[in-house]
Amino acid sequence: MASSRACDRQTDSSRAGSDKGLASAFYFRNAKTNRPQDCPQVKKALPLRAIEAFEAFGRRGSVTAAAEELGVSVGAVSQQIRKAEDALGLSLLERRGRSVALTSWGRTYHAAVSSGFEQLRDAQHIVERARSESALTISCLPSLASKWLAPRLLDWQTVHAGATVRLIGAEQEPRFGDDQVDFRISYGAKVHEFDHYAELFTDWVVPACAPGLLANRPLKRPSDILDFPLLGIEWARDHQSPPSWAEWAHGIGASHRRTSGEVAFSLSSAAIDAAINGKGFVLAQLSMAAEDIASGRLIVPFNERVRLPGAYFLAWDRAALDKPFGPELRAWVVSISKRLDAS
Template sequence: MPQIPPLKALRAFDALGRAGSVALAAAELGVTPGAISQQVTRLGELLAVQLVARSGRGLVLTELGRLYHAEIRRGFAALEGAQDVLDRAREDAAIRLSCLTSVLMKWIGPRIFDWQSQHPGARLSLTGSDIEPDLIRGEADFRIYYGGRIHPAHHAVLFTDHVVPACAPELIAGHPLRDPADVLAFPLVSIVWNRRFAPGPEWSVWAERIGASAPESALSYSLSGSAIDAAVAGRGFVLAQISFIAEELRSGRLVVPFDIRLPLSEPYYLAWTEAALAKPDARALHRWLLATGRAQGIISAG
C-alpha cells in the first residue's frame, strides 16, 4: 500500500492550491508563510515531483501540481462531507423541545437546568414559537402547548395554571392595601391572548370575583412574559400566571398582596411521538416533564 504523505503537508498544499498564494494560504491555516512553503516543498520531495514553481516572489502550481491538487481537493471535500454528516447526526440526536414563547421564557426554560444537571451528557435544543410544529414530520420531538389543538401524536395534560394579581413592591410602597378592590385603583397591565386560544381571565373577571368593576387597562401585551416584565418594572398590576412568576416572587421583584386566583380556561399539554422516545435520554426527559407539570399544577391551584 503506497505511503500517504503527512496530513499537515497535504493541508498546506491544498490551501495553496485553493487560495492561489502563500500569504492567503498561511492566513487561512493560521500559520506563517514560511511554514506553508516548507510543507509544500517537503511534500514535493516525498513524492519526487515538482508540484510548485516560483513566480516572482510567490509560488504557483505546476501542471503536475494542478493535477495532484484536483485529486487532493476531492479527498478533503470527502473529509469535510464526512464531518457534515457527523454534525447532522449529532444535531438529529439532540432532543428538540418546542414551547410557546412565554412558556419557554418564564416556565420550562429556567427549570430545564435542573434536568440537565442530572443528565450532563444529554443534548437538548429548545425552541420558543407560537407556531405549532408538525411532530409527525419531525419538526420537534416534544411540544408544550396550550389547549385548543390536540396533536396527532401522543399527548397528556401537564397542568392547569392560575392567574393572580402581582406587582412590584415599589408600586404599592406607601399605599397600604386594605381591600382587594384597592388593586383596581392602580394601573392595570393586560395580556391579549391569541385568538386561536380560549381567552384567559381578564381584569373584568377578577374584579367580578371580588364584587367590583375594573377600569380599562391602559397597557396591554401579546406576550405574557412581556406583561410580567412590565409589572416588574413598576408599570402596574398584572394578572400573572403562577407558573410564570415563581422566580420573581422568590426574589421579591413581584409581590401578591391578595392571593385571589383564577384558573385558565384550558390546561397545558405535552405532545410527543414514539420516535422521539427512541433518542438518548428522551424517556427521562418525558418523565421529568410530566412530573414537573403535575407539581406545577398543585402549586398553581394553591
C-alpha cells in the first residue's frame, strides 16, 4: 500500500546502554521514499499496573522491595516495568553490576508520576481513616441536647457498645465538611441551610412549676397561674422564640398581667431549672421537661398546651452515613422523635 507507514525508533548505537543512548527519536517512514517523517502522537490507554510497579521500584529502590509492597512476585514487577517501557518506547531501568537503577529517562518519568501516586495514597488514607473512625459528632441546640437527647443517648450507646458519640451543644449552625460535625439537630427555618434532613417533631409548652410553689397557694383555675412569678423564655434572634406567657394567656381567654418579678431566659433549660428550684412557673417544652414531670420535680396543674410555631429537624452530612453506626444513629433519632410527636 502506497500510504502504509512504519514507525521506527532510532537510537545512538555508539551510546547504547548509557542514559543518553536511551533518548530515542521516533519517525514514520514513507513506504515509497523510506524517508523519515515526524511520528504523530497516538493516545494510548495508560498501563496503570505497569506504572504502579515502576513507581514502587523507584520509591523503594529495588525490585524485591517493590514486589513486597505490591504483594506480587519479583518476576511480575519486572514484567510490568517492561510493559511500561514498551508503552513509552524508552528504557527506564539499566543494570549496573549486580544492581538495577533508573536511567535518566526513568528518573524524569518517576519524578512526574510519583507525585500523582502520593496523592492517591493520601486520598486512600483519608477515606480509610474516616471509615474506620467510629466517633460520630452531633451538634444540637443546647437545651434540647441537655434535656432531651443526652439522657436517651446513653441508652443508645448501651445497645451499640462499639460506637463513640460526641454531643456538642451549639446555637450556631455548623457547616458540614468544615466543622467536623456529622449530624445537626436544630429548629425552624434553619432547615433550609442543609441538603439532607428529616423533620423530627413539633413541640408543645405547658405551664409547670415545682410542687412546693403551690403548697400554700392552691389553684382554682388556669388563669390563677398568672398571679405567680412567671419565668419567660426568649431565644436568640436566630430562632423564633417559643410561645410566650401572653400567648398562653390569650389561649385560655385571660389577659397577661405582667408581674414585677418576671424574668426571661435565653436558654429553655435554664428556665426549667429555675422552675424546679421553686422560682416560678415556666412554659416548659414537653420534650425537655418530660423526665422532670415524670419524676415529680415539676408538676403541671392544668394541661393547657400551646404548640410551637416551628418543628425540630435532624440534618446530616452525607458522608456520616458511610461511618460505622452512622445510619443506625440517624434512624434512632428519627424513631424516638416520632414517639414524642405522637404524644
